[in-house]
Amino acid sequence: MSKNRTNYVILITTVLIVLFFIRAVFEKEQTIKEGQLVLLELAPVDPRSLMQGDYMRLNYKISTGMSDFLNDSLFVSETNDSLGITQDNFNKAPITSYKDTRGFVLLNIDEKGIGHLVDLSSKIKEKGDNQIYVKFFNKTNWNFNIGAESFFFQEGEAEKFEKAVYGGLRVDEKGNSVLVGMYDKDLKLIE
Numbered sequence: 001m002s003k004n005r006t007n008y009v010i011l012i013t014t015v016l017i018v019l020f021f022i023r024a025v026f027e028k029e030q031t032i033k034e035g036q037l038v039l040l041e042l043a044p045v046d047p048r049s050l051m052q053g054d055y056m057r058l059n060y061k062i063s064t065g066m067s068d069f070l071n072d073s074l075f076v077s078e079t080n081d082s083l084g085i086t087q088d089n090f091n092k093a094p095i096t097s098y099k100d101t102r103g104f105v106l107l108n109i110d111e112k113g114i115g116h117l118v119d120l121s122s123k124i125k126e127k128g129d130n131q132i133y134v135k136f137f138n139k140t141n142w143n144f145n146i147g148a149e150s151f152f153f154q155e156g157e158a159e160k161f162e163k164a165v166y167g168g169l170r171v172d173e174k175g176n177s178v179l180v181g182m183y184d185k186d187l188k189l190i191e
Contacts, residue, residue, distance in 0.1 A: 031178045035170030036132055038107065038115045039183055040146075042167055055152040056182070058167050062105065062117045063144045104133040104175050105146065112187060114166065124175060135175040148179035164190055 041061040103122045107115035109130045124133045136144045148169055153161055164182035168189065171177045182190045 027176070028178050031172045031176050032170050032180060035172045035176075035178065036109075037113055037180070038109060038132060038134070038169050038171050038177075039113050039166040039187065040115050040169060042164060054155050054158050055150055056158075056161055056164065058149050058151055058179070060146065060167065062107075062115070063146070101136075101138045103136060105136050105144065107132055107134060132171050133175040134169070134171055134177050146177055148177055151179060151182055161190060 043059040043061050043063075103120055104124055105117060106119040106121060106127060108118050108128075109115055109132060115132070115134075118131065120136070121133070127133065134146050136146050138144050146169075148167065151161070151164075151167070161182055163184050165185045166183040166187065167179055168181045168183050169177040170180050184190055
């Protein structure tokens with residue numbers, strides 16, 4: 001009887017894992033279909049991995065410029081659940097570390113569809129027109145990760161993707177993002 005019970009536990013566990021995987025894939029597909037396209041300016045990084053073939057490790061300007069932005073103008077807010085990141089908030093104590101932080105980056109989306117950093121928050125709050133929240137996490141002090149930090153492409157196509165200026169993400173209302181392509185300086189999808 002215990003062998004049958006073990007088999008049932010293995011079967012149920014396997015089914016649950018498969019269902020969880022299917023759900024995750026479905027959610028990503030929904031984000032790709034229905035999410036808002038946001039272009040984020042890229043900062044240069046090394047485009048080659050010998051172990052994994054050709055890929056581009058992405059570094060978004062809003063992430064890498066964060067340390068300068070923080071040093072110049074970001075301070076802790078004691079009055080709300082914001083992480084205190086606003087350019088106008090100069091009268092508070094300086095932030096010393098964001099290590100192991102999770103939250104949301106609020107972006108203004110300009111008329112070209114390019115996202116610009118406005119605020120960081122621990123949760124999604126009211127937002128204005130042409131604004132969107134994107135989830136982030138931070139395992140280091142100043143490098144914010146939005147979960148789309150690699151773009152793989154076929155071997156031999158590195159030269160084509162070196163022209164990339166923007167990473168295109170589809171973002172849903174919960175702040176989940178999926179990298180959908182690379183865009184050139186003229187905001188055209190690189191295919």
